[in-house]
Amino acid sequence: MTILHDLNVDLHTHSKASDGSLSPSEVMERALSNDVDIVALTDHDTIEGVNEAMQYTEGKNIYFIPGVEISTSWAGVCIHVLGLNINPNDEQLKKSLSKIQDGRYSRAQLMDKDLTDKGFPSVIQDALEFAGGTGQVGRAHFARALIKKELCEDMREVFNKFLIKGKPGFVDHQWPSLKSVMEIIKKSKGLGVIAHPARYRLNYSMLTYLLEEFQELGGVGLEVSTGSHSALDIENFKRITNDFRFEGSRGSDFHCPNESRYDVGKAPYLPDSLLPIWSRWKAERVF
Ligand code: AMP
Ligand code: MN
Ligand code: MN
Ligand code: MN
Helix, strand or coil, X not given: CCHHXXXXXXXXXXXXXXXXXXXXXXXXXXXXXXXXXXXXXXXXXXXXXXXXXHHHHCCCCCEEEEEEEEEEEECCEEEEEEEECCCCCCHHHHHHHHHHHHHHHHHHHHHHHHHHHCCCCCCHHHHHHHCCCCCCCCHHHHHHHHHHCCCCCCHHHHHHHCCCCCCCCCCCCCCCEHHHHHHHHHHCCCEEEECCHHHHCCCHHHHHHHHHHHHXXXXXXXXXXXXXXXXXXXXXHHHHHHHCXXXXXXXXXXXXXCCCCCCCCCCCCCCCCCCEHHHHHHHHCCC
């Protein structure tokens, strides 16, 4: 246990810039009122919210990390990679992210077609509205649209009955490869971290392939403590993180006050035996 383990760190949060419900400033305000010491904004495939969050936190008692959560395809599985401390002015990063957004828009149209082909009403207009009219539209916006149309009661029901493999509204989308995404993250001086690794339900040999490849590509961390991990997931990934000599990350994956399991800064603390990824930023500022 070091003083670094004691810091309240949240390296995975979402704002309206992707599928969260609060503005970047509101997310930062929650971080401040929950006594978070280090916070990253990591919207899906966009850094549009980063400037606002950076401005909001400037001069306040919190250390802000610009970040992004990028959707990738690896062996037919969608893997989310957090790019932490990326350079938000990196032109290539911005260009690559805007291409992913074009893909999201096309996917949304196919998702809606799949719903209507299966006899459900079209919800794309509502989904786009929930997305704020941007190309950042995703499954969470469709989920909110399905709830608005009273086809489901809550997010949990949506993600059991719709939008997942084998259910109406699911489209097997091709995201950029893990390799190309890692190159973009590294070029923009960011750290690559695999988000919520237990969520992919990979068997042990697939997980080993993934982690070996990720490490070869320059990936440095695994998100061990996060909103979708059970206590057992945390225990398993604590061991795996140490076995592979990865660094551990902690993030709430906060999206919305009444949808998310953890508020900003409220995910379980990182286990003592892990090297916190935020130890890398120690030199930049005395926390
Ligand atoms: P997308 O990146 O558009 O495929 O959407 C993925 C997003 O959908 C996640 O980041 C969550 O916001 C949301 N999501 C996926 N699965 C669930 C679930 N089981 N419960 C609640 N939200 C979910
Ligand atoms: Mn999301
Ligand atoms: Mn994710
Ligand atoms: Mn997330």
